Amino acid sequence: xxxxxxxxxxxxxxxxxxxxxxxxxxxxxxxxxxxxxxxxxxxxxxxxxxxxxxxxxxxxxxxxxxxxxxxxxxxxxxxxxxxxxxxxxxxxxxxxxxxxxxxxxxxxxxxxxxxxxxxxxxxxxxxxxxxxxxxxxxxxxxxxxxxxxxxxxxxxxxxxxxxxxxxxxxxxxxxxxxxxxxxxxxxxxxxxxxxxxxxxxxxxxxxxxxxxxxxxxxxxxxxxxxxxxxxxxxxxxxxxxxxxxxxxxxxxxxxxxxxxxxxxxxxxxxxxxxxxxxxxxxxxxxxxxxxxxxxxxxxxxxxxxxxxxxxxxxxxxxxxxxxxxxxxxx
Amino acid sequence: xxxxxxxxxxxxxxxxxxxxxxxxxxxxxxxxxxxxxxxxxxxxxxxxxxxxxxxxxxxxxxxxxxxxxxxxxxxxxxxxxxxxxxxxxxxxxxxxxxxxxxxxxxxxxxxxxxxxxxxxxxxxxxxxxxxxxxxxxxxxxxxxxxxxxxxxxxxxxxxxxxxxxxxxxxxxxxxxxxxxxxxxxxxxxxxxxxxxxxxxxxxxxxxxxxxxxxxxxxxxxxxxxxxxxxxxxxxxxxxxxxxxxxxxxxxxxxxxxxxxxxxxxxxxxxxxxxxxxxxxxxxxxxxxxxxxxxxxxxxxxxxxxxxxxxxxxxxxxxxxxxxxxxxxxxxxxxxxxxxxxxxxxxxxxxxxxxxxxxxxxxxxxxxxxxxxxxxxxxxxxxxxxxxxxxxxxxxxxxxxxxxxxxxxxxxxxxxxxxxxxxx
Numbered sequence: 001x002x003x004x005x006x007x008x009x010x011x012x013x014x015x016x017x018x019x020x021x022x023x024x025x026x027x028x029x030x031x032x033x034x035x036x037x038x039x040x041x042x043x044x045x046x047x048x049x050x051x052x053x054x055x056x057x058x059x060x061x062x063x064x065x066x067x068x069x070x071x072x073x074x075x076x077x078x079x080x081x082x083x084x085x086x087x088x089x090x091x092x093x094x095x096x097x098x099x100x101x102x103x104x105x106x107x108x109x110x111x112x113x114x115x116x117x118x119x120x121x122x123x124x125x126x127x128x129x130x131x132x133x134x135x136x137x138x139x140x141x142x143x144x145x146x147x148x149x150x151x152x153x154x155x156x157x158x159x160x161x162x163x164x165x166x167x168x169x170x171x172x173x174x175x176x177x178x179x180x181x182x183x184x185x186x187x188x189x190x191x192x193x194x195x196x197x198x199x200x201x202x203x204x205x206x207x208x209x210x211x212x213x214x215x216x217x218x219x220x221x222x223x224x225x226x227x228x229x230x231x232x233x234x235x236x237x238x239x240x241x242x243x244x245x246x247x248x249x250x251x252x253x254x255x256x257x258x259x260x261x262x263x264x265x266x267x268x269x270x271x272x273x274x275x276x277x278x279x280x281x282x283x284x285x286x287x288x289x290x291x292x293x294x295x296x297x298x299x300x301x302x303x304x305x306x307x308x309x310x311x312x313x314x315x316x317x318x319x320x321x322x323x324x325x326x327x328x329x330x
Numbered sequence: 331x332x333x334x335x336x337x338x339x340x341x342x343x344x345x346x347x348x349x350x351x352x353x354x355x356x357x358x359x360x361x362x363x364x365x366x367x368x369x370x371x372x373x374x375x376x377x378x379x380x381x382x383x384x385x386x387x388x389x390x391x392x393x394x395x396x397x398x399x400x401x402x403x404x405x406x407x408x409x410x411x412x413x414x415x416x417x418x419x420x421x422x423x424x425x426x427x428x429x430x431x432x433x434x435x436x437x438x439x440x441x442x443x444x445x446x447x448x449x450x451x452x453x454x455x456x457x458x459x460x461x462x463x464x465x466x467x468x469x470x471x472x473x474x475x476x477x478x479x480x481x482x483x484x485x486x487x488x489x490x491x492x493x494x495x496x497x498x499x500x501x502x503x504x505x506x507x508x509x510x511x512x513x514x515x516x517x518x519x520x521x522x523x524x525x526x527x528x529x530x531x532x533x534x535x536x537x538x539x540x541x542x543x544x545x546x547x548x549x550x551x552x553x554x555x556x557x558x559x560x561x562x563x564x565x566x567x568x569x570x571x572x573x574x575x576x577x578x579x580x581x582x583x584x585x586x587x588x589x590x591x592x593x594x595x596x597x598x599x600x601x602x603x604x605x606x607x608x609x610x611x612x613x614x615x616x617x618x619x620x621x622x623x624x625x626x627x628x629x630x631x632x633x634x635x636x637x638x639x640x641x642x643x644x645x646x647x648x649x650x651x652x653x654x655x656x657x658x659x660x661x662x663x664x665x666x667x668x669x670x671x672x673x674x675x676x677x678x679x680x681x682x683x684x685x686x687x688x689x690x691x692x693x694x695x696x697x698x699x700x701x702x703x704x705x706x707x708x709x710x711x712x713x714x715x716x717x718x719x720x721x722x723x724x725x726x727x728x729x730x731x732x733x734x735x736x737x738x739x740x741x742x743x744x745x746x747x748x749x750x751x752x753x
Contacts, residue, residue, distance in 0.1 A: 222735035317636030
């Protein structure tokens with residue numbers, strides 16, 4: 001057993017932090033929300049640095065890395081609300097196992113892919129669909145790929161690239177793909193939990209920083225238990241979420257039988273932890289935290305949206321209970 | 331591809347990637363532990379409903395079980411070999427805890443001695459004390475308790491009043507402790523006393539090993555809200571303790587106590603802890619009970635079960651992460667307090683879900699086939715949130731020592747204790 005990252009993974013995290021800090025930011029997320037920019041760093045930069053192909057096999061032009069490698073990178077992207085989401089890359093890489101040509105286009109960025117939830121004739125709001133040109137969907141158990149008509153929404157969080165899509169052309173990639181689809185969604189849930197981990201962690205740090213400086217009633221507000229304990233509870237949640245994310249990512253790579261339970265546990269916990277962290281950072285800042293100019297609402301927006309994407313917390317808690325009752329805890 | 335500039339890594343030692351599977355070595359160790367437990371199964375006590383009916387007999391059975399496990403090398407896994415331990419790793423200790431849980435062996439009677447008192451004697455005791463006490467403790471020949479809290483000083487532990495006054499080669503102790511788990515069966519305890527009231531409250535304390543059968547020691551069990559009597563009031567009336575039973579220097583008692591408290595939080599929050607009920611037990615309980623509930627109740631119960639399992643797993647894997655840090659040479663830091671907070675929250679959710687699954691029986695009366703253990707577990711959790719540091723004290727520790735937030739004002743910190751905190 002080892003429950004800590006390796007040096008290589010720490011190096012990868014540090015490299016990803018440097019990249020994302022230089023190419024994305026809450027300010028860019030605000031610009032996307034105002035409609036003056038696309039989510040940063042954007043597909044091209046993510047493809048160029050190799051992040052879209054981390055889990056694509058080397059034979060298809062990817063890095064042949066693990067879901068855990070991807071999760072470690074995704075956490076850093078989440079910290080600065082980067083887009084498009086590595087969830088899309090992770091999910092598509094699983095679905096394109098049997099289509100190396102498309103996997104190669106995913107990795108090098110020559111195809112702008114999105115994965116559609118719900119019916120392909122009129123999808124549910126799907127991540128990164130707003131600027132995509134090629135869509136993967138499940139149509140009556142059959143995995144299909146094709147072009148589509150995109151209806152972007154007026155999203156609560158602009159960095160998720162949410163849109164409804166009606167597929168206008170389709171090519172069959174795999175018959176009988178329900179299981180493959182389920183696994184891709186589970187891997188996607190793990191990577192979204194990893195992004196949420198990074199975002200929640202950053203939100204808590206913002207709150208801690210402010211609580212160390214702001215004074216009220218003659219004392220720094222972080223010295224009051226009402227403020228201190230709220231931040232600690234958020235931090236403890238983040239600390240525990242990290243354990244579930246690593247476990248779930250490890251399961252995706254090394255213990256497929258544990259993946260359904262671990263992915264649902266991580267996704268459900270991520271939804272709650274991130275939302276609490278985001279609400280905490282707003283509350284600690286008081287009125288300032290409620291302004292458009294402050295970054296707090298950008299984290300809050302993503303928390304609210306991520307909570308509902310890829311299955312909400314209630315769905316995943318139900319899944320955890322059902323799987324455990326069926327013997328998944330061993 | 332743009333090159334990523336990597337900062338130089340801070341290499342401590344060769345660290346393996348995250349891996350939740352046993353290594354070959356760990357798998358072999360686990361197999362040995364499992365084989366030992368199977369071999370000696372008939373000599374071991376097993377968790378069963380209604381086990382506390384005859385407390386005396388149960389105590390004797392628990393002692394016998396600990397003796398068997400100690401002979402088999404499964405008690406004090408991480409303790410040094412020279413004191414009867416195995417000199418093993420924290421991962422091995424976690425494996426033993428997992429296998430004991432799997433074999434349904436109850437918590438060791440001497441868990442406070444093994445987790446807290448023993449490590450304190452190892453860290454601060456004399457060679458003579460270590461030789462006399464530690465091996466017997468592991469075999470449950472002696473059961474130990476921890477005499478810290480007092481009626482007027484629980485969370486504010488350093489405000490304690492039990493006094494020890496030097497009299498030649500002895501110290502004379504007077505005062506009262508309370509909420510002392512296991513005092514009613516304990517043979518020895520570690521006792522925190524005030525030896526110098528003229529110094530600030532943290533500076534005037536001294537720690538001793540006390541013989542719980544010594545003249546002047548009176549133990550009165552307290553019934554707790556779960557209905558059990560697991561903790562006690564302990565009165566000291568002119569109890570004489572030889573100076574050779576002092577742990578650490580006079581006035582150094584707070585430093586000694588911190589060793590105990592840090593080990594306590596690791597012991598409570600770490601892997602293998604079974605406060606409340608375990609995730610596996612809840613899953614099995616849900617399997618039995620869900621079908622009997624109505625459709626709507628099933629939905630709600632599954633939400634509660636799912637939430638509890640997630641909290642429980644998050645705590646478990648966080649405990650494993652701490653073990654990894656400790657295995658790589660780290661020392662238990664204030665982060666251990668997070669493990670206890672997480673464990674308490676999980677225990678609350680797990681026991682609440684367990685009770686919810688009982689349906690009408692939860693309010694109308696348990697059926698007696700083991701269901702009452704869920705009601706007991708629920709009634710035990712409020713104590714967990716207090717014992718070993720209240721949730722609020724632990725949040726202060728984390729906020730101040732991990733997050734770096736400014737401390738609570740503590741006006742009595744440097745005033746002589748005898749002044750009542752006024753300078």
